[in-house]
Amino acid sequence: MRRTALFLSLLAAGTLGQAQAAPADPAKSSVKFVFTQMNVPVEGQFKKFAADIAFDTAKPDTGKVNIAVDLAATDAGSSDANQAVQMKEWFNTGSYPKATFSASQFKPLGGGKFSATGQFSVKGKTANLTVPFTVKPDAKGSWYEGSFPLSRLAWKIGEGEWSDVGAVADAVQVKFKLYVAK
Amino acid sequence: MIIKYTLPARLLHWLVALGIIAAFALGLTTDSMEGFSLQKLKLINYHKWLGITVLGLVAIRLLWRLSHRPPELPAQMQPWEKQVAHYTHMLLYVLMFAVPLGGWLYSSAKGFPVVWLGLVELPNLMDKNEELAGTIKFMHKIGAWTLVLLAVAHAAAALKHHFIQKDDVLKRML
Ligand code: HEM
Numbered sequence: 089m090r091r092t093a094l095f096l097s098l099l100a101a102g103t104l105g106q107a108q109a110a111p112a113d114p115a116k117s118s119v120k121f122v123f124t125q126m127n128v129p130v131e132g133q134f135k136k137f138a139a140d141i142a143f144d145t146a147k148p149d150t151g152k153v154n155i156a157v158d159l160a161a162t163d164a165g166s167s168d169a170n171q172a173v174q175m176k177e178w179f180n181t182g183s184y185p186k187a188t189f190s191a192s193q194f195k196p197l198g199g200g201k202f203s204a205t206g207q208f209s210v211k212g213k214t215a216n217l218t219v220p221f222t223v224k225p226d227a228k229g230s231w232y233e234g235s236f237p238l239s240r241l242a243w244k245i246g247e248g249e250w251s252d253v254g255a256v257a258d259a260v261q262v263k264f265k266l267y268v269a270k
Numbered sequence: 271m272i273i274k275y276t277l278p279a280r281l282l283h284w285l286v287a288l289g290i291i292a293a294f295a296l297g298l299t300t301d302s303m304e305g306f307s308l309q310k311l312k313l314i315n316y317h318k319w320l321g322i323t324v325l326g327l328v329a330i331r332l333l334w335r336l337s338h339r340p341p342e343l344p345a346q347m348q349p350w351e352k353q354v355a356h357y358t359h360m361l362l363y364v365l366m367f368a369v370p371l372g373g374w375l376y377s378s379a380k381g382f383p384v385v386w387l388g389l390v391e392l393p394n395l396m397d398k399n400e401e402l403a404g405t406i407k408f409m410h411k412i413g414a415w416t417l418v419l420l421a422v423a424h425a426a427a428a429l430k431h432h433f434i435q436k437d438d439v440l441k442r443m444l
Pocket of ligand 1: 289290293294295297298300301302314317318319320321322324325369370371372373374375376377384407410411414415417
């Protein structure tokens with residue numbers, strides 16, 4: 089799936105003169121999240137993911153982003169929670185090991201800010217998602233950073249007794265920081 | 271005429287006693303629950319709220335105690351008995367602070383802030399540290415058991431005063 093997406097984006101890059109898709113540096117990049125459990129903010133992290141980014145701030149509409157998160161490598165704040173999060177009620181990683189986001193619609197929002205709209209897919213459900221981000225170039229590459237609230241219930245993350253938003257709030261704040269070297 | 275402890279001192283004594291028993295029972299319950307469930311999550315949070323409430327009450331209690339001299343112990347008690355009573359009470363105060371503070375420290379070490387009653391977010395006492403968390407939890411457990419066993423001995427001594435010596439030691443706390 090990701091391979092084809094990558095292949096397609098490379099093909100598109102070749103034919104349409106797009107920026108070359110480059111993988112984010114895993115050592116410098118991170119995808120974290122904060123969920124609220126009985127009003128207690130708890131930080132977690134997706135420890136394994138792959139992000140391919142082709143983005144030129146001068147030509148945002150030619151951009152392409154593909155991100156695949158390995159949900160089995162989720163740190164949900166404690167060893168108990170790390171196991172729980174694999175289960176049917178949460179990510180159900182046995183059946184749906186990955187969450188993916190692939191975007192090809194970009195809008196400049198001014199001041200180095202952009203938004204990416206694409207298909208977000210997790211736990212067998214795919215829907216549109218718009219993610220805001222900033223681009224900060226440095227000498228050797230670019231930082232892509234952003235933070236946005238994601239409704240966990242819209243993707244059935246936490247079903248059954250766990251759909252109780254008093255216990256775990258619906259909004260999960262996702263914070264990503266991706267570094268792509270030139 | 272019995273000279274009793276002041277009303278606030280008596281109230282705080284029994285509130286703290288109830289709080290400690292309930293927090294202890296809740297702690298043992300959640301610790302024996304396997305895995306992760308909504309029920310466990312809720313009980314752990316109730317335990318934390320209750321423990322912090324006890325900590326607050328103990329702080330008020332100590333301030334009250336330091337500013338209000340308790341009535342004298344019965345004259346017929348031996349000096350060593352008075353010493354034992356005195357040091358037991360001191361140790362109880364130390365543990366009443368140390369146990370809830372240890373629980374709070376453990377929560378911080380695990381990376382879970384304490385939000386009292388789901389309303390007031392308390393500062394973390396330390397940064398998240400999984401390696402130390404296990405040791406801190408063990409100390410919290412040992413501290414809690416010591417506190418409760420000492421409180422049982424303390425209650426037994428009060429009952430001995432009441433039923434064997436037949437003095438006013440228990441009545442002045444009622
Ligand atoms: C009167 C005060 C308290 C008493 C008597 C008490 C007692 C206990 C006991 C007996 C346990 C079970 C330990 C074990 O068997 O391993 C426990 C666990 C625990 N306590 Fe406390 N505690 C108190 C206050 C607090 C406070 C103020 C907090 C945090 C704000 C706290 C947080 C915890 C946590 C997180 C656990 C582990 C629960 C689990 O993982 O199942 N405790 N406590």
